[in-house]
Amino acid sequence: MNEMLIMTPGPTAVAENVRLARSQTTTNPDIDLDFYDFYKVTCEKFGKFLQTKNDVRILAGEGILGLEAACASLTEQGTRVLVLDNGIFGHGFADFVTMYGGEPLLLRSPETASFDLALLEEFLEKDHDFKYATVVHCDTPSGVLNDISKICPLLKKYDILTVVDSVAAMGGEPLAVDEWEIDIVLGGSQKVLSAPPGLTFLSISQAAYQAMENRKTPIASFYCNLLVFKDYFEKKWFPYTMPISDIYGLTQAIDNLLADKEIIKRHADIAEATRQAIEHSALQLHLKNGFSNTVTVINVPKETTAQAILKEMKEHYNVMITGSFDRLEGKVLRIGHMGENARASKVAYTLYALQQTLENQGVSLLSNLQDDFLKYYQKLTFDKK
Incomplete structure (x- = not known):
């Protein structure tokens, strides 16, 4: 391959029609009333995609902006916030809560599995005096997927507002905002949407708005x-002045997703085939359960290092995957198969490059990753027809 194949869990490859949409002639988004209509229509398309009647907004900033904005808007001095912590980003919500004067209580569940629902239910029976709770849909550093279809209704049973980081899952995993009683859900342009980094989008319930409007103190931020x-x-x-070219591209990206009726199935089939190929080869998946369909995380074999693997794959095979960070730095490899990356040909070549690299570095595998992936993928797609 001549071009670098970017198979990281975001940013992902950008669809060609999204790149072209960003090149359109722009107007002045502050004063051109037609752009307000365009922005509104784009937000409404997102609402359809998210299965919600709640307001949707697009913000000028990478996905982290949405996480901080949700916490900034809901938190004031002394606000008690329940932080569901079974991953690096899950834990990280506590920093935003503290930054705006809140009091986070971290409820920890094992990081190699989906959040323990029984643990949460038992905890809430004893203590549910929280304004809101935070949960990560897919915690990207480990790839763990949490069942927000059960977590959020359980929290709402106790009148706790729900804030969901779905940046790495939205579009690649089922998501029904209204049915699952999610007050704020957050996404980012550079993941399954397959647009460039730089935009956050989120839906906001009336209950969330009321909580913001009924604060005792003003929100301690403007942006x-x-x-x-x-x-x-x-x-x-x-x-503030909206990044009009980015929003043109984002509109095309959401049109792509709405037109792709098989997108959830495609992500599920590719992820399952990837995991089966990895396990059959005797490489070790990092998680015990709760596998995301947008990213696969593999433990680094003892014979080599993450840095050596990433370097050789990039320099010799033009494939970029990634390691992780924080407490997982150097311990795992991550393959992103989301959005434009969730294509069988791209994943097959990535696994070929991974196998060649590992064998060059003294790691013996029990099977052929590429062949196994294609075999499992074809079986999955055939069986589900």
């Missing part, structure tokens, strides 16, 4: 204040 977007269309006023 991270979700309320400033509440009536943008009626006022014909954005709080």
Whole structure:
């Protein structure tokens, strides 16, 4: 392959029609009323995609902006927040809560498995005096997937607002915002949407708006204040100049997803085939359960290092996967198969490059990763027809 194959768990490859959409002639988004209509229509498309009637907003900033904005808008001095912690990003929500004067309580569940629902239910029976709770849908550093279809309704049973980071899952995993009683769900342009980094999008329930409006103190931010977007269309006023080219691209990206009726199935089949090929080869998956369909995480074999593997794959095979960070740094490899990366040909070549690299570095595998992946993938797609 001449071009670098980017198989990281975001940013992902950008669809060609998204790149072209970003090249359109732009207007002045602050004063052109037609752009307010365009932005509104794009938000409504996201609402359809997220299966929600709640307001949707697009913010000018990478996905982390959405996480901080949710916490900034809901948190004031002394606000008790339940942080569901079974991963690096799950734990990280506590930093935003503390930053805005809140009091996070971290409820920990093993990091190599989906969040323990029985643990959560038992805890809530004893203590449920929280304004809101945070949970990560797919915790990207480990690839663990949490069952928000059960977690969020359980929290709402106790009148706890729900904030969900679905940046690495949205589009590649089922997501039904209204049915699952999610108050704020957050996504990012550079993951399954397959658009460039730089945009956050989120849905906001009426209950979340009410909590923001009924605060005792003003929101301690402007850029991270979700309320400033509440009536943008009626006022014909954005709080800052919107990145119009990025939004043109994002609109095309959401059109791509809405047109792709098999997108959830495609992610599920590719992820399952990848995991089966990995396990058959005697490489070790990092997780015990709760496998995401957007990223596969593999323990680094003892014969080599993450750095050596990543370097050789990039320099010799033009494939870029990634390691992880924080407490997983140097311990795992991550293959992103989300959005435009969730294509059988791309994953097959990535596994070929991985096998060649590992064997060059003294790691013996029991099977052929590429052949096994294609065999399992074909079986999955045939069986499900």
